[in-house]
Amino acid sequence: MDIIVRPTPELKGEIQALSSKNYTTRYLLAAALAEGTSIVRYPAHSQDSDAMRRCIADLGAVLEETDEQIVITGFGGKLSPVKELNVGNAGAVLRFLMAIAALSPEITFVNAYPDSLGKRPHDDLITALEQMNVQVEHKNGRLPITIRGGQPKGGKITVSGEVSSQYLSALLFLTPMLEEDSEITVTGDLKSKVVVGQTLEVLEQAGIQVEADPDYTLFKVPGKQKYQARTYVVQGDYPGSAAILAAAAVTRSDVTVHRLEERSKQGERAVVDVLQMMNTPLRHENGSVRVQGNHQLRAVEFDGDAATDAVLAMVAAAVFAEGTSRFYNVENLRYKECDRITDFVTELRKAGADVEEKRDEIIVHGKPFGVEGGATIDAHYDHRVIMALTVVGLRARNPIIIKDAHHVAKSYPQFFEHIAALGGSVEWVKE
Numbered sequence: 558m559d560i561i562v563r564p565t566p567e568l569k570g571e572i573q574a575l576s577s578k579n580y581t582t583r584y585l586l587a588a589a590l591a592e593g594t595s596i597v598r599y600p601a602h603s604q605d606s607d608a609m610r611r612c613i614a615d616l617g618a619v620l621e622e623t624d625e626q627i628v629i630t631g632f633g634g635k636l637s638p639v640k641e642l643n644v645g646n647a648g649a650v651l652r653f654l655m656a657i658a659a660l661s662p663e664i665t666f667v668n669a670y671p672d673s674l675g676k677r678p679h680d681d682l683i684t685a686l687e688q689m690n691v692q693v694e695h696k697n698g699r700l701p702i703t704i705r706g707g708q709p710k711g712g713k714i715t716v717s718g719e720v721s722s723q724y725l726s727a728l729l730f731l732t733p734m735l736e737e738d739s740e741i742t743v744t745g746d747l748k749s750k751v752v753v754g755q756t757l758e759v760l761e762q763a764g765i766q767v768e769a770d771p772d773y774t775l776f777k778v779p780g781k782q783k784y785q786a787r788t789y790v791v792q793g794d795y796p797g798s799a800a801i802l803a804a805a806a807v808t809r810s811d812v813t814v815h816r817l818e819e820r821s822k823q824g825e826r827a828v829v830d831v832l833q834m835m836n837t838p839l840r841h842e843n844g845s846v847r848v849q850g851n852h853q854l855r856a857v858e859f860d861g862d863a864a865t866d867a868v869l870a871m872v873a874a875a876v877f878a879e880g881t882s883r884f885y886n887v888e889n890l891r892y893k894e895c896d897r898i899t900d901f902v903t904e905l906r907k908a909g910a911d912v913e914e915k916r917d918e919i920i921v922h923g924k925p926f927g928v929e930g931g932a933t934i935d936a937h938y939d940h941r942v943i944m945a946l947t948v949v950g951l952r953a954r955n956p957i958i959i960k961d962a963h964h965v966a967k968s969y970p971q972f973f974e975h976i977a978a979l980g981g982s983v984e985w986v987k988e
């Protein structure tokens with residue numbers, strides 16, 4: 558399905574933020590790895606969180622779902638025999654479950670999205686698992702991947718953090734359940750470091766002990782630990798809300814997003830500070846962010862690795878800022894649902910933005926008087942490209958069409974409903 562985004566000078570209203578994808582996937586997994594019954598309250602409803610639900614159910618967890626919560630009876634360390642798992646297009650779900658699959662004799666992860674997740678690399682996690690007595694069959698580090706485990710061993714493990722933090726998080730979920738104690742050494746410059754803090758937070762809530770050194774290069778994980786059954790409450794999602802806040806920042810607006818905790822460990826919380834640095838009139842108090850956009854944005858320089866999943870939304874805001882913005886240290890955006898530097902910059906240019914790319918940077922020469930629009934945009938299977946281009950489309954001079962915009966449902970199925978509720982002119986069209 559395609560969507561038409563029409564120029565919309567004003568946005569107004571209040572919405573509840575969607576529930577956090579990263580916390581939902583982690584809580585579901587922690588609940589599945591416990592032996593008793595856990596409750597996850599306000600879980601996210603998206604393709605990625607559904608992928609985790611489906612896979613833990615395949616592996617033996619029993620899930621009962623009502624409107625606002627999921628009650629989960631976990632399988633502990635005993636996975637049901639399952640030949641294949643389908644994680645859809647969810648990178649984190651794949652990586653976390655590749656590690657957990659090491660507890661089983663053989664599981665194959667199928668390649669359901671050859672042009673998106675099918676292209677993403679998992680070599681560094683594979684190398685780490687191979688150190689742990691796990692055999693991995695793969696296509697050049699990519700899907701389909703078969704994990705042959707059964708008796709994974711802890712001890713000294715080395716993992717590279719250069720490409721993704723998800724490999725480290727995956728090992729942090731697995732190692733507490735092993736017989737031996739483990740010592741995980743992270744080599745290279747760990748990317749999306751902040752997200753590892755969310756993993757450690759969830760592990761602690763699940764009663765798991767991990768000793769992490771402050772710069773996250775060494776983790777000591779005692780073995781023979783058991784995940785405790787708990788009640789978890791999912792907070793609002795900053796990465797998805799970043800696009801709503803950016804849309805409010807580029808229009809004349811009065812938009813409030815509720816359920817965004819000031820003290821959240823989500824790195825993408827930084828979108829609030831970045832929009833403020835860009836001169837957006839904004840208040841963040843009592844878990845609500847209120848933006849009163851006035852069309853007067855100024856450029857910003859930002860280390861994007863601190864807020865990986867909000868960079869595209871920030872870039873979309875910078876398209877309309879006075880001056881040149883720079884989002885640096887973002888090379889790992891190239892290994893996401895698409896190449897979020899080259900592919901994204903290509904689509905932004907079609908819409909009329911003046912942008913440049915470097916290996917690990919996106920540079921934006923802002924156009925405070927708006928961009929031409931009138932273009933057809935390729936979504937590249939990427940929800941964050943779709944949301945960011947929507948922000949650009951709202952402030953363009955002519956409508957843009959985003960092809961295959963239904964992929965927004967990977968993380969934020971109700972995104973266009975929320976934009977429409979705020980007065981944004983968006984319309985679904987069939988191809």
Ligand SMILES: O=C(O)C1=C[C@@H](OP(=O)(O)O)[C@@H](O)[C@H](O)C1
Nearest residue numbers: 579649721722723749752865866
């Ligand atoms: O651990 C997680 O849940 C995630 C980690 C990040 O990935 P990288 O570590 O690959 O940057 C982030 O971009 C992704 O959306 C979710």
Ligand SMILES: C=C(OP(=O)(O)O)C(=O)O
Nearest residue numbers: 646647648649650866893
């Ligand atoms: C990159 C993302 O997710 P994942 O890596 O889990 O596919 C994302 O949500 O932007």
